[in-house]
Amino acid sequence: MEAKYVAWRSAYLRTSPAGLYCYYNAKGDNGNAITCSEAHGYAMLISVLHGNRTDFDGLLSFFQRFRNDRGLMCWQIRSANQPGGGEVEPYVEEDGRTSATDGDVDIASSLYLAWKKWGGEERYKVEADRLTSSILRYTIHPHLGTPLLGDWANCDTPAGKKLYDSTRTSDFILSAFALFSRYHCDASERTRWEWVLQSTKQVALSCGGTTGLLPDFLTFNTNTQTWHPAHGKLLESDHDGNLNWNACRTPWRLSHYLATTGDTSILPLLQHAHHSVRSESCFSFPQIPAGVDLQHKRALVEYSDKAFIAPVGYMCYVLGDAEGHSRCVAALGEEEGGYFGDTIDVLIAEQAGHANEWF
Numbered sequence: 001m002e003a004k005y006v007a008w009r010s011a012y013l014r015t016s017p018a019g020l021y022c023y024y025n026a027k028g029d030n031g032n033a034i035t036c037s038e039a040h041g042y043a044m045l046i047s048v049l050h051g052n053r054t055d056f057d058g059l060l061s062f063f064q065r066f067r068n069d070r071g072l073m074c075w076q077i078r079s080a081n082q083p084g085g086g087e088v089e090p091y092v093e094e095d096g097r098t099s100a101t102d103g104d105v106d107i108a109s110s111l112y113l114a115w116k117k118w119g120g121e122e123r124y125k126v127e128a129d130r131l132t133s134s135i136l137r138y139t140i141h142p143h144l145g146t147p148l149l150g151d152w153a154n155c156d157t158p159a160g161k162k163l164y165d166s167t168r169t170s171d172f173i174l175s176a177f178a179l180f181s182r183y184h185c186d187a188s189e190r191t192r193w194e195w196v197l198q199s200t201k202q203v204a205l206s207c208g209g210t211t212g213l214l215p216d217f218l219t220f221n222t223n224t225q226t227w228h229p230a231h232g233k234l235l236e237s238d239h240d241g242n243l244n245w246n247a248c249r250t251p252w253r254l255s256h257y258l259a260t261t262g263d264t265s266i267l268p269l270l271q272h273a274h275h276s277v278r279s280e281s282c283f284s285f286p287q288i289p290a291g292v293d294l295q296h297k298r299a300l301v302e303y304s305d306k307a308f309i310a311p312v313g314y315m316c317y318v319l320g321d322a323e324g325h326s327r328c329v330a331a332l333g334e335e336e337g338g339y340f341g342d343t344i345d346v347l348i349a350e351q352a353g354h355a356n357e358w359f
Contacts, residue, residue, distance in 0.1 A: 001349055005050055008346040012339060013043065016079075016088045019061030023083055024339040032080060034088060037073040037099065041106025042343045048113045049350035049357075056114055060127070063107055066092060070151050071134035072099035073107060098152040101139045101171045105147075108132045109176040112183050113357070129185045136180075136192055144220060145199025147171035149235065162219065166234060167227075169207075169214040170246040172200050174257035174266070175358060182359060203227050204254060205269055211280065211294050212272025216246035229294070239300060243292040245307070249344065252311035255318040256351055260358040274319050277312050286324070286331040288312050306332055306341025314348045 014023045014034070021035040022043035040063060047056040066074045076096035079088045111128035115121055138151040146167045155161045174197055181193035207214055207227050217230040217240040229241035237244070251273055258266050277283040282297045288308040291300030313328025332345060 001353065004346055004349060005046070008046070008342055009055070011337070012039075012343065013055065014083050014088065015058070016062070016090050018065040018090050019063075020055055020058030021062050021077070021090070022059075022339075022343065025082070026339065030076075032078045032082065033076050033096075034079045034082065034090065036076045037103025037107070038075075039103075039339065039343065040073060041103040041110070042347050044110035045106050045113075046343070046347050046350055048110045048117060049347075049354045051117070053114075053118060056110070060111075060124075062090075064127075066090070068097045068099065068151070070099070070138050071130060072104050072138060072151055074098075075100040075103065075150065099139060099150045101135070101147045101150055101168070102173065104131060104135050104139065105171065105173045105176045108135060109173075109179055112179055115183075117357070125183075125185075128183070132180050132184055132193075133186075133189060136189060136196070140196055141165070141167075145196050146203055146220075147196075147200065163235065165220040165222065166230065167200075167203070167218050167220075168246055169204070169216065169218060170249040170253065172204055172214075172250060173253050174201055174204075175253070175260045178257065178261055179358065201257075201266060204250075205266070208269050208272055209294055211276040211297070212269055212274070213243050213276060213292075213294055214247050214250050215241045215294055216244045217241065239291060239293075241295075242300060243294050244300070245290070245340075248288075248290070248305075248308045249311055251315040252344070252348055255311075255315045256355070259318045259352075259355040270315060270319060274315055274321065274324075277315075278321075278324060286312070286327040287334075304331070304335060306335045306338075306345050309335065310341070310345040310348050314352060317352060 012022050022039040024035050024039040025033050044059045063073055066077055068074050074092045074097050077090045079090050081088055108128050108131040111124045115124040139148045141148055153164045155164050177193055177197035181190050184190050215229040217234045218227045219230050220227055232238055234240040277285050282292055282299050287304040289299035289301055290305045290308050309328050309331050313325050316324035
């Protein structure tokens with residue numbers, strides 16, 4: 001584990017005048033962006049779980065520098081110079097000032113963990129409470145109790161209302177919602193977070209379909225009062241209703257909830273998903289394809305990625321499938337590295353080793 005952490009830290013943590021950040025654009029796919037709130041949340045969780053307080057404080061400083069007017073982290077930060085190409089000078093363009101829900105949820109979780117880990121340091125708790133309140137106010141659906149796609153979601157137009165009544169299943173970070181419901185300073189907000197936890201969990205349990213796995217995006221039908229996979233492109237691609245680059249993380253998030261809380265109400269869904277990935281040919285276990293059409297049970301591509309393998313491997317681990325877990329670990333060693341897969345792999349390993357420290 002130490003070697004994996006050291007390699008990840010060397011590859012992705014970078015310094016700047018604003019503090020530390022997790023570099024996510026080595027392939028140049030994102031213009032002059034250097035990081036995003038998703039990457040920052042992952043890095044803060046990895047650092048606190050690994051016990052690296054110096055890194056954690058550097059990451060916290062960067063977060064504090066790039067909060068938007070609602071107290072949430074700006075979803076994307078840019079620099080004219082990339083690391084190694086001159087001094088990095090982070091800045092945010094107007095289209096990067098909105099939030100992405102999962103990044104803030106992970107950052108808030110890391111702050112509560114830091115408060116517990118390092119002697120009840122109150123500044124971490126104050127930041128955690130403040131951020132968690134902003135998440136609840138701006139990125140949780142006030143009637144459905146599910147995560148919004150970001151603080152930009154609104155009901156101003158029919159198209160906007162459809163997005164407002166949608167959710168991204170990779171934001172089903174139930175273990176974080178449970179953490180917030182236990183530690184937030186305000187009793188009424190703790191109660192609201194318990195409602196968010198139960199509401200989101202029920203959506204997950206109702207949308208497992210024929211595989212037990214969830215698609216990238218779900219939409220709420222106000223006429224039938226039910227949730228369904230997105231049809232065609234909702235926000236990102238024509239595969240928004242499939243298991244793709246968002247929902248690849250959901251088996252990990254739901255498994256972590258079981259590992260940290262022992263709440264067996266989520267177990268049937270995970271067991272269904274586990275059976276499917278182990279038995280259905282479309283999943284090519286353990287080389288999980290980087291995209292699966294869940295309705296027709298067919299792979300969308302002929303290649304895999306660590307971001308798809310590691311969450312399934314962790315699900316095997318939590319459910320006691322040692323042989324399946326070992327095969328996934330071996331498969332991970334055959335995949336090329338990259339920010340997304342490498343970071344998810346390291347964070348899962350850290351969470352697996354520290355599940356008993358969550359509460």
